[in-house]
Amino acid sequence: GAGVSQSPRYKVAKRGQDVALRCDPISGHVSLFWYQQALGQGPEFLTYFQNEAQLDKSGLPSDRFFAERPEGSVSTLKIQRTQQEDSAVYLCASSFVTGAEGYTFGSGTRLTVV
Amino acid sequence: AQTVTQSQPEMSVQEAETVTLSCTYDTSESDYYLFWYKQPPSRQMILVIRQEAYKQQNATENRFSVNFQKAAKSFSLKISDSQLGDAAMYFCASPQGAQKLVFGQGTRLTINP
Numbered sequence: 223g224a225g226v227s228q229s230p231r232y233k234v235a236k237r238g239q240d241v242a243l244r245c246d247p248i249s250g251h252v253s254l255f256w257y258q259q260a261l262g263q264g265p266e267f268l269t270y271f272q273n274e275a276q277l278d279k280s281g282l283p284s285d286r287f288f289a290e291r292p293e294g295s296v297s298t299l300k301i302q303r304t305q306q307e308d309s310a311v312y313l314c315a316s317s318f319v320t321g322a323e324g325y326t327f328g329s330g331t332r333l334t335v336v
Numbered sequence: 337a338q339t340v341t342q343s344q345p346e347m348s349v350q351e352a353e354t355v356t357l358s359c360t361y362d363t364s365e366s367d368y369y370l371f372w373y374k375q376p377p378s379r380q381m382i383l384v385i386r387q388e389a390y391k392q393q394n395a396t397e398n399r400f401s402v403n404f405q406k407a408a409k410s411f412s413l414k415i416s417d418s419q420l421g422d423a424a425m426y427f428c429a430s431p432q433g434a435q436k437l438v439f440g441q442g443t444r445l446t447i448n449p
Contacts, residue, residue, distance in 0.1 A: 253435060255435070255436065257439075262442075263441060263442070264340075264427050264439035264440050264441050264442050265381070265427070265437075265439050266439070267432075267436045267437070267438070270435055270436055277435075278433070278435070278436065281436075311379060313379075313381065315381070323386075324369075324371055324383040324386050325381075325383075325437070326383075327373075327380055327381035327382075328380065329378060329379050329380040330379045330380070332379070
């Protein structure tokens with residue numbers, strides 16, 4: 223596609239509910255990243271894929287967070303048993319292998335846990 | 337841990353004037369790129385400009401330019417002839433490891449007509 227597409231754009235979840243956030247990267251982009259952006263803050267790294275391999279998940283805040291990219295294209299970030307502190311914008315970005323040209327970001331999913 | 341510091345939470349400038357946004361970073365990488373991203377209310381992070389650390393020459397993209405001081409680990413963004421559409425959050429980012437970026441806290445830029 224022409225850009226990185228994320229869905230849904232907004233998600234309201236009741237505390238304890240599971241959510242799944244989708245990212246459709248630019249076609250041909252090998253690398254895919256998830257970032258979490260709290261209100262008024264800069265994005266913080268969550269996890270990184272190269273094709274279907276999850277090479278770095280050091281930023282995932284707890285074992286309630288899980289990401290996958292089974293066929294090396296679309297990725298899903300899943301949050302189980304959501305808590306209020308999970309409320310944030312979740313940004314997805316993709317790049318060619320090295321990322322030297324910069325990453326292309328999607329418009330994010332704003333998650334609000336009530 | 338590697339850090340990126342943007343010391344100006346907010347900046348404002350008159351339309352058509354010039355403004356400079358500051359950024360300092362800390363990285364252990366020897367060869368790296370630095371980035372400035374713009375985030376309007378639509379939330380999408382838009383790449384404004386990038387700098388290759390091994391290049392002496394400061395990067396320029398139309399009205400946007402950087403002042404890159406490698407020894408001081410400083411990477412400021414200059415916006416010339418500011419336009420209303422430049423109003424946004426601006427984030428500086430530097431690499432940590434081979435791929436992931438570390439972002440600063442951001443500077444909110446307001447353009448006064």
